[in-house]
Structure formats: structure tokens, C-alpha cells
Amino acid sequence: MTVMHNCPSCGAKLKDDDSQFCPKCGAKIPEKVLLDPNNINEVESRKSGRQALLLCIFFGPLGIHRFYVGKFFTGMLTLLTGGFLGIWTILDLIRINQNKFTDKEGNTLIVAHNVSSLHKIILTLGSIGFWLIITISVLLTFISYLTSGLLNTANEQLEALRAGNINEAYSYTSQEYQQAISLANFQKWLAENPELKNNKSANFTQRGITNSPVNNAAGYLNSGFLEGTITTNDGKKIGIKYIFLKENDRWKIVGIFLER
DSSP states (O other): OEEEETTTTTOOOOOOOOOSSSTTTTTTTOHHHOOOOEEEEEOSSSSSSHHHHHHHHHHHGHHHHHHHHHHHHHHHHHHHHHHHHOOOOOOOOHHHHHOOOHHHSSOBSSSSOOOOOHHHHHHHHHHHHHHHHHHHHHHHHHHHHHHHHHHHHHHHHHHHTTTTTTHHHHTTBHHHEEEEEEEHHHHHHHHHHHHTTTEEEEEEEEEEEEEEEEEGGGGGOOEEEEEEEEEEESSOOEEEEEEEETTTTTTEEEEEEEOO
């Protein structure tokens, strides 16, 4: 790693192979300054500290900021482990903001020069907070994407019931459901629960997907649920829960539960 010294007159950085004079102010550099190990600073990297910071904030768990500075091994390790579930990403954000993150040659990336310790703390906390917001937003978007099929199936069945199309509503149920409950029994159950046919709207506030051990043929993430409320034409609100299984890459209803 290349080292640099500071001019005792103006503070300018001096390379250890420079002449005995400061190139900035022209002052003669005493030999003891050049030999003093306490007067040595790490060389600033050619890589941008701010760019590394932005890459870490937006793509930290993917290790992009480490690839950027040439640390391919640790970058790949970060990519494969998701930044060890975000822990390494937070540590790298702290190092970058504290001007302690180095490139593959050991040279330091500088985010900002001559900043106070308080300023560095504010930058660090702000970066971590911004990263958390981005990470949570991405996770919520991903979950919403994965569970969008559940919403489509439930809403389409409720729409069919609203239109009085019982056969179509029954078609959204799984083979397992249909083996246990015939169309005639489904119609009887609807007659006992008229709120479903009289539904005006639905609002699902909880959703999730998981693996069902009884449905391994459908692959991973083959079971899901929705919980929320339906509002009837007369303004009555009823709690409802749907249970789903995946059949032929489509979400099918395996259970409907009403909570009065």
C-alpha cells in the first residue's frame, strides 16, 4: 500500500518518493517528518467514495459496491449470502461513511473531506435509514407480487358470487375442495352464508405464502392465505379468510372461513 506524509507547514499530502520540498507551499520538509510513522496517511483511492456509498445503499446485499472497488471474492460472498442478511451491508455503510473502506489495493475511499465526527455520524445513520427504507420497500413489493395471484382468485370468485354465477365461483376451488364438497353442498353452504353472494367489496389486510408438505408436487411456495373483511350491500362487515393451494400454476381455493 502506498503511503503519504503531511507537510508540517500547510498540511498538504506528500508522497514518500517526493523531494525534500512541499510541492504546494515550497517549504523544506525535515527528514524527521518523512521518517515519523505517526505522520503517515493512507493514499486516497481513485474510486469514488460517494459512488461506492450509493451502490451500497441501493445494492448492498448484492455486493455491487465491493465489485466496484475490485474486491471480487468478498463481493461474490456478499452476493451469495445477501450481505449475510444485511449485517455486512450495514457494516460496510459504516466503514464507507467513516472513510475507512478500502479498494483492492488498500487505498481509502473518501466520501467527504474535512468533516466532523458528528457529521460522519449523521451521514452514517442517514445512509442506514435510507437503506432500510429501500430494503423494506423492495421486500413488500416482492411479497405483493408473489401474492397477487391469491388476490386475483379471491376477487374473481367474489365477483362471480356477486353476479350469481355459482358454477363459476365453484370453479375457483381446488380439486381437494371439490372432492370434499360437491357443487350442491357448495350451493347449500352459500344459502346459509348469504353475505358472500351479497358482497359489495372486499379488503384483504393480511396475506402470505408458504410451503405445504401435502402439496409438494406444486413446487415451492405452494400454499397461501388471505385475511380481511367483506362489506355487504347493506353495509355489514364480515371477517373472511381464504386458504389456497397451487394447482397447475394457478391458485385454487381450498378453504373459506367467515368470522361474524
